[in-house]
Amino acid sequence: MASPQRTKRPLTEPSRRLEAVPAYMFAELERRVAEKRAAGVDVISLGIGDPDRATFPHIVEAMQIAVADPANHRYPTNRGREEFRRGFANYYDERFGVEIDPESEVMAAIGAKECIYHLCFAFLDPGDLALAADPGYPVYTGGPALAAARAALMPLRPEIGFGPDLDAIGAEDLERARLMFLNYPNNPTGAVAPEGLFERAVELAREHEILVVHDNAYSETTYDGYVAPSFLATPGAKDVGVEVFSLSKGFNMTGWRCAAILGNPEAIATYWRLKTNVDSGMFEALQIAGAAALAGPRGPIEEMNAIYARRRDLVVDALREIGVDVEPPRGTIYVWAPVPSGHTSISFAELVLEEAAVVVSPG
Ligand SMILES: Cc1ncc(COP(=O)(O)O)c(C=O)c1O
Numbered sequence: 001m002a003s004p005q006r007t008k009r010p011l012t013e014p015s016r017r018l019e020a021v022p023a024y025m026f027a028e029l030e031r032r033v034a035e036k037r038a039a040g041v042d043v044i045s046l047g048i049g050d051p052d053r054a055t056f057p058h059i060v061e062a063m064q065i066a067v068a069d070p071a072n073h074r075y076p077t078n079r080g081r082e083e084f085r086r087g088f089a090n091y092y093d094e095r096f097g098v099e100i101d102p103e104s105e106v107m108a109a110i111g112a113k114e115c116i117y118h119l120c121f122a123f124l125d126p127g128d129l130a131l132a133a134d135p136g137y138p139v140y141t142g143g144p145a146l147a148a149a150r151a152a153l154m155p156l157r158p159e160i161g162f163g164p165d166l167d168a169i170g171a172e173d174l175e176r177a178r179l180m181f182l183n184y185p186n187n188p189t190g191a192v193a194p195e196g197l198f199e200r201a202v203e204l205a206r207e208h209e210i211l212v213v214h215d216n217a218y219s220e221t222t223y224d225g226y227v228a229p230s231f232l233a234t235p236g237a238k239d240v241g242v243e244v245f246s247l248s249k250g251f252n253m254t255g256w257r258c259a260a261i262l263g264n265p266e267a268i269a270t271y272w273r274l275k276t277n278v279d280s281g282m283f284e285a286l287q288i289a290g291a292a293a294l295a296g297p298r299g300p301i302e303e304m305n306a307i308y309a310r311r312r313d314l315v316v317d318a319l320r321e322i323g324v325d326v327e328p329p330r331g332t333i334y335v336w337a338p339v340p341s342g343h344t345s346i347s348f349a350e351l352v353l354e355e356a357a358v359v360v361s362p363g
Pocket of ligand 1: 049110111112113114137183187215217246247248254258259
């Protein structure tokens with residue numbers, strides 16, 4: 001008897017969607033650093049934006065109390081506790097002058113990364129597009145690919161303050177686009193929101209039925225007196241957009257996985273619908289600690305920013321000394337620098353790792 005023809009793929013072969021996404025750059029960097037360290041090399045990692053200072057004490061203390069309370073040990077709700085949502089509403093009012101309805105316009109997210117990724121699943125079908133800044137946070141392109149959709153890159157143009165030229169987006173891309181990712185202060189260029197960009201994004205989104213997702217990971221990490229706005233402070237922004245606000249960087253909480261999505265209530269309801277099928281919400285104790293972070297003093301944030309500004313100046317001065325001309329960024333924890341001619345950013349990052357045991361991220 002003839003054996004049945006094998007048509008199935010081997011049992012450990014990844015899905016085609018996963019195959020379509022390049023290895024996550026920082027996972028690859030982590031692997032290289034671990035290899036070097038195992039070989040006894042003292043590696044200095046400047047490669048990933050991860051605050052090296054402890055989470056502020058008042059946040060840790062709030063967590064210690066909350067974690068000991070059995071009332072917080074059960075399944076949380078996906079939306080987040082009232083105290084957490086109200087904490088965000090108060091913060092947005094006081095810090096950004098933005099009114100948020102704690103019932104319908106804010107919901108917990110287990111980090112901005114999770115939120116951005118799941119927004120792709122909530123809003124993109126095969127054939128749809130997400131407009132993503134280039135260079136940009138990798139999830140703006142990986143998320144759409146994993147959702148079997150596509151990302152169309154919007155080059156960030158230095159001559160317009162590292163904004164995308166929204167008027168250069170092709171008609172077909174505008175027709176297919178359902179999401180537009182923006183992020184200011186910007187990873188990796190360090191740019192702050194160019195004047196008029198948010199307003200133009202709102203107009204375009206309205207005209208073409210595009211949901212704007214503003215990734216607000218760095219609004220609290222700014223220098224030289226610059227105060228970053230919320231996208232939601234732009235007139236009409238709540239009609240067409242959401243903002244993802246993460247506590248990771250501004251509050252030294254990258255390991256805690258604490259963020260929220262705010263803005264358009266229908267979009268948030270859709271994200272909620274997806275999330276009820278995906279996870280079971282954010283640990284209640286973490287929500288209590290997150291609310292304590294938002295209600296806490298600004299002093300520790302300002303102290304962190306003073307440390308970062310000093311480090312930024314050291315890096316910028318050192319780069320200028322070796323002939324690399326960079327502008328000191330007014331926000332984020334990144335310096336975006338051109339590589340010497342003859343190198344790609346990958347070959348240069350490898351050279352720096354090999355020769356100096358310093359990790360930098362290729363752009
Ligand atoms: C622009 C941007 N968005 C999101 C994130 C991830 O934030 P979270 O830790 O809240 O997932 C990062 C982290 O580097 C980032 O740079």
